[in-house]
Amino acid sequence: xxxxxxxxxxxxxxxxxxxxxxxxxxxxxxxxxxxxxxxxxxxxxxxxxxxxxxxxxxxxxxxxxxxxxxxxxxxxxxxxxxxxxxxxxxxxxxxxxxxxxxxxxxxxxxxxxxxx
Amino acid sequence: xxxxxxxxxxxxxxxxxxxxxxxxxxxxxxxxxxxxxxxxxxxxxxxxxxxxxxxxxxxxxxxxxxxxxxxxxxxxxxxxxxxxxxxxxxxxxxxxxxxxxxxxxxxxxxxxxx
Numbered sequence: 001x002x003x004x005x006x007x008x009x010x011x012x013x014x015x016x017x018x019x020x021x022x023x024x025x026x027x028x029x030x031x032x033x034x035x036x037x038x039x040x041x042x043x044x045x046x047x048x049x050x051x052x053x054x055x056x057x058x059x060x061x062x063x064x065x066x067x068x069x070x071x072x073x074x075x076x077x078x079x080x081x082x083x084x085x086x087x088x089x090x091x092x093x094x095x096x097x098x099x100x101x102x103x104x105x106x107x108x109x110x111x112x113x114x115x116x
Numbered sequence: 117x118x119x120x121x122x123x124x125x126x127x128x129x130x131x132x133x134x135x136x137x138x139x140x141x142x143x144x145x146x147x148x149x150x151x152x153x154x155x156x157x158x159x160x161x162x163x164x165x166x167x168x169x170x171x172x173x174x175x176x177x178x179x180x181x182x183x184x185x186x187x188x189x190x191x192x193x194x195x196x197x198x199x200x201x202x203x204x205x206x207x208x209x210x211x212x213x214x215x216x217x218x219x220x221x222x223x224x225x226x227x228x229x230x
Binding site (some may be wrong): 048 | 156161164220
């Protein structure tokens with residue numbers, strides 16, 4: 001079955017450490033996204049990518065970095081510059097373009113990141 | 117800047133009752149999505165609304181879109197406990213194209229009591 005796989009499910013970060021969250025999809029989707037969810041809040045967009053080797057900052061990109069070297073993969077690095085990284089991180093993917101406007105974004109199961 | 121507001125943010129209702137969740141947004145768009153999230157879980161797509169007057173129904177849930185009023189509603193009919201979850205609406209600020217760069221509401225946490 002096609003889907004989005006995020007790993008790990010739980011992650012702990014020490015102060016000053018960078019950590020990388022994995023997101024892989026086998027849906028053949030062009031577009032991929034990273035969101036952050038804080039308790040009682042909606043989702044806020046961190047980064048997104050519509051095509052391999054290209055990505056754009058979302059609303060809260062500071063302290064994060066991404067890469068899109070393969071269509072299937074969109075890893076997110078939470079750097080030491082992100083001072084409040086504790087949150088639930090969700091990766092999503094979708095088909096891109098107006099011909100696919102009836103298709104929603106599909107989400108992975110998320111990674112819960114905490115500070116040690 | 118697009119803002120998406122849901123209300124209520126918390127909703128406790130009894131089984132068998134009806135209720136409506138509202139989603140208002142601040143700029144023109146004709147692309148709106150509803151998602152469901154169970155505690156600690158991912159988001160599940162419920163409805164995709166793509167034009168003014170669009171209405172979609174699935175079981176006890178019905179969603180509609182009024183682009184002129186910039187309002188979408190999610191109506192719950194004869195609620196059952198299994199509907200307890202957090203419901204999010206999300207709007208495409210460009211109003212066209214794929215579901216790209218969505219702006220989410222804060223979510224409505226629904227609890228259905230026996």
